[in-house]
Amino acid sequence: MKKKLFIIIPTLILTTTLLVGCNVEFGVKSRPKNSNSVNFNNDKLFGNLGTDFLDNLDDISNNFDDFDNNGNLTTYDEDISKTIPMKNIEDIDIEIHASNVNINSVDSSDFTITCRGSSSFVDKTTIDVIGNTLNIKEHGLNSSINLGFFNKSTSREITINIPKDFNKDLELHGGAGNISINGININKLKVEGGAGNLTLKDIVFQDLKLEQGVGNTTIDLSSKCGDIDIDGGVGNLSIIFAEVGGDLTYDGGVGKTVISIPNNSPVKLATSTGIGSIDINAKTSGEDIYTFDLNVGVGNLIVN
Template structure:
């Protein structure tokens, strides 16, 4: 009985202590003020008439590039109150340029809160160039001919795109590709970070040149590929069942990290 009373007293003391220290126990309701980060600063569209290439050049932001059913390209910029570098969309000859004018402020941790969304009509099938300095890149369901994606610092997530030529340059960050059908030619250069690739249908060659990080590729069984690998420091696990057709070649070169190819 004395132990039971003692336990109750200790519990009461702890509860009073946590309350006096402003410590809250349990589920805390979401602070509605956090929704200010989704404030839209710009929402505009541009015609694709006569456009042969879309150039996207961003300094600091998380960038989403996605297909849409509209006829025009749509640019949405969110949470730019701490920036003085405006994001401008302008048509110049055969190019549609979306560019962030360089900010005069130093890059700080609060600057990555900017979000940029670019919606490209599904009917567009010409060239796209996307580069970002600091921030994550997500590209989804985009069509194109020659597509290049470059990131300085941040992760890249590329899903279900339909392009002929794909070039990816990654500085620091992980890269994820989930493709229904691989391009005719895909070249990936990695600095520091892992690269994970999933392909449902192999339709071309892959050249991978990595710095530091693991490479994982998943291909369908009996894919018509020949796999060539080389690595400085790291293991190579080629466990995929492939056909003897050797129609396409995977040249996989890694500096420091494992290479794994499976079904």
């Protein structure tokens, strides 16, 4: 379930205004040449970061009930830890409002989840198993809207340790905070970025779908992986392949993108540009086993 995160509004309004003036839109809809509008992706700018303002005026006003008499937001503290057996878990669903998130692979047969810190927009976290799904969900003052630019959270952190033998599916909906995913071996991985930096390091997957939010993204792959599909947001993107093992589809947002592949990789490079430049330095094998379909939005693309 996608959250409607009402954050970094000034940034998005400014960026959108500039892009509309340049007749630029993002995502797969940016490819028709006769379009002159910005793609709002189901009424949202950049994945789950934007929302329709008028439809949420009531939600916005309701959130102001949570200010104290001095005009300060109430702060909620949390310190919980929970262990869940891996048995019968087929997928993980994580929904974040305002926390830094660390996901790690561990030598264990259990999941361990810890949530610590304080926040003005997260009052509690629930951890439960419904059917075969492990659900980890932050609950804010209003689950449909999050005024991230008012958030007073400075130290809230969620750590999720995943058994190294768990190779099912994981879906993460990011909020305001940095996300770090390290060393996991997964089947399908879906990540929706929020406002913060995103790091994926030494992970293995068969399928990765990523929606960038606002922040820099680093994907450092030390092993052969499967297909990758990325919708760009606002921020720089770096992808490092130790070995190419699948197709890559990238629909650019705003920022610099650097893709590094080994020499003589069996890759066909197909590129198109919006406002920006493409610099191809990579030497491929000519076998064309995999296709990199790269569409630049606003910024530079470099393939080394």
